[in-house]
Amino acid sequence: MGIMIIDGKQIAQQFKEELRQQVTELSAQYGRKPCLDVIIVGENPASMSYVRSKIKATEYCGFDGELIQLPETTSQEELLRVIQERNNNDAVDGLLVQLPLPKHIDSQRVIETISPEKDVDGFHPTNVARLWLNQPTIVPCTPLGIMALLEQVGTPLEGRRAVVVGRSNIVGKPIAKLLLDKNCTVTIAHSRTADLAAVCREADILVVAVGRPHFITADMVKPGATVIDVGINRLPDGTLAGDVDYQSVAPIAGAITPVPGGVGPMTIAMLMRNTVNCFMHRNQ
Numbered sequence: 631m632g633i634m635i636i637d638g639k640q641i642a643q644q645f646k647e648e649l650r651q652q653v654t655e656l657s658a659q660y661g662r663k664p665c666l667d668v669i670i671v672g673e674n675p676a677s678m679s680y681v682r683s684k685i686k687a688t689e690y691c692g693f694d695g696e697l698i699q700l701p702e703t704t705s706q707e708e709l710l711r712v713i714q715e716r717n718n719n720d721a722v723d724g725l726l727v728q729l730p731l732p733k734h735i736d737s738q739r740v741i742e743t744i745s746p747e748k749d750v751d752g753f754h755p756t757n758v759a760r761l762w763l764n765q766p767t768i769v770p771c772t773p774l775g776i777m778a779l780l781e782q783v784g785t786p787l788e789g790r791r792a793v794v795v796g797r798s799n800i801v802g803k804p805i806a807k808l809l810l811d812k813n814c815t816v817t818i819a820h821s822r823t824a825d826l827a828a829v830c831r832e833a834d835i836l837v838v839a840v841g842r843p844h845f846i847t848a849d850m851v852k853p854g855a856t857v858i859d860v861g862i863n864r865l866p867d868g869t870l871a872g873d874v875d876y877q878s879v880a881p882i883a884g885a886i887t888p889v890p891g892g893v894g895p896m897t898i899a900m901l902m903r904n905t906v907n908c909f910m911h912r913n914q
């Protein structure tokens with residue numbers, strides 16, 4: 631069994647090319663382009679870098695949009711006002727606020743203020759509920775990107791064991807639901823899981839989103855498993871590391887995503903797709 635390195639960068643590029651083509655046609659049909667507005671509060675370097683990548687992708691896909699940079703000291707009230715203004719602006723199809731937010735701002739309150747129809751992150755409680763009720767909704771971008779990678783690679787899912795390490799609202803919980811919908815038997819493991827290594831070794835599909843560099847080592851992986859590494863950790867020497875110890879795990883995995891160049895680019899491609907879907911929905 632040879633290792634397969636899943637090239638998320640290339641697969642994301644294919645998605646973006648298809649979207650760009652679709653956007654050309656849709657713009658002609660509807661007389662305007664999809665529009666994504668991105669709000670960032672403060673100057674967290676990682677957040678700034680993610681937001682720049684998102685804006686670059688919107689330009690590539692031929693969207694309109696605006697980057698709204700607010701100072702770290704912005705009050706919650708002011709941020710909510712900016713969101714409301716974009717909610718009420720008919721030219722805006724998608725709106726996201728980059729997380730994390732400064733400590734004086736209640737993130738949940740912010741998420742709940744974004745119009746569910748423009749919530750391209752899929753974080754609004756209405757969209758979360760609709761996901762768990764199997765109703766049409768906007769699904770969070772990273773889980774969508776992971777499912778697209780698994781489909782591209784052809785990993786069988788039906789009846790297989792999936793272990794998700796991490797239980798965040800952004801990744802762990804929604805990816806568990808999407809894998810369940812594909813008839814995986816899903817376990818959500820986390821920092822308090824007893825004998826985590828044994829639980830992970832059961833996984834045919836192992837998805838890791840814990841935000842700790844090199845957390846998953848070779849002894850925690852079943853030979854031949856598909857390993858999806860969601861972590862993006864900046865090491866003291868400035869390099870990026872995933873949550874999976876790639877050096878030791880790659881030789882035993884059946885397929886594995888690298889960091890960088892695995893899940894990250896797919897998140898952005900799916901953000902573009904969610905924006906086009908919001909645009910189409912709002913044009914109906």
Ligand code: GUN
Binds near residue numbers: 726728729
């Ligand atoms: N911070 C980390 N991941 C995300 C994401 O998917 N969306 C937003 N808005 N912020 C994030």
